[in-house]
Amino acid sequence: xxxxxxxxxxxxxxxxxxxxxxxxGMGFEVVDMGVDNDESVDYPDYGAPVAEKVSSGELxxxxxxxxxxxxxxxxxxxxxxxxxALVNDVYTARMAKEHNDANILVIGGRIxxxxxxxxxxxxxxxxxxxxxxxxxxxxxxxxxxxRIDR
Numbered sequence: 001x002x003x004x005x006x007x008x009x010x011x012x013x014x015x016x017x018x019x020x021x022x023x024x025g026m027g028f029e030v031v032d033m034g035v036d037n038d039e040s041v042d043y044p045d046y047g048a049p050v051a052e053k054v055s056s057g058e059l060x061x062x063x064x065x066x067x068x069x070x071x072x073x074x075x076x077x078x079x080x081x082x083x084x085a086l087v088n089d090v091y092t093a094r095m096a097k098e099h100n101d102a103n104i105l106v107i108g109g110r111i112x113x114x115x116x117x118x119x120x121x122x123x124x125x126x127x128x129x130x131x132x133x134x135x136x137x138x139x140x141x142x143x144x145x146x147r148i149d150r
Contacts, residue, residue, distance in 0.1 A: 005050040005062040007033035009043035009072075012065025012109030015117055019063060019107075022118050026125070031059065047075045054103050055079035062104040063121065069108035076104050080145050083138075088112060093120035097127035099134045 004023060008016035013035050023030050031053075034046045043066045050062040054076075064072035069086040076084035084104035085096035088111060096102035105124050107117050129135075 007046040008065035011067035015109040101129040
C-alpha cells in the first residue's frame, strides 16, 4: 500500500479531513501530519514535516493545504527535491505531474471546494510524468538547487 503524507493549517483542516478519507478509499495509507482542530496555527509547523519526508525520499508524495495554498507552496519549495505545485483546477493538477513531476500537491482550503479538490487530487495521482523535454527542464532546476548554498 502506497503511503502519502497530508497536512494542513486550521484553514485547510476541513478539506484535509475530506481528502484524507478520499485517499484511504483509493487505497492509500495516509500519514496525517496535522492539524486536528480549528485553532489558529502557523502553517510552516505542519507543512515542513511533509516537505522533509518528501525531500528525504522517505515518502514519494504529499498533499498540503492552507487557506490559499500560497504559504504552503512557498514553504515546501524551499526543500531540495521538492516540487510542490499549487493548483486550482483539474488541468493544472494534471500538468503538475505530467510536465513538472510535482511530488507535493498544494490546495487552498478557502479557494477550492471538496468536489473539485477530489477531482484535482485524482487527476494528479493518475497522471504520469512525460519525461523528455520536461526532464531536461527539471534537470536545470536541480542544477539551480545544487548551486544554492543551503
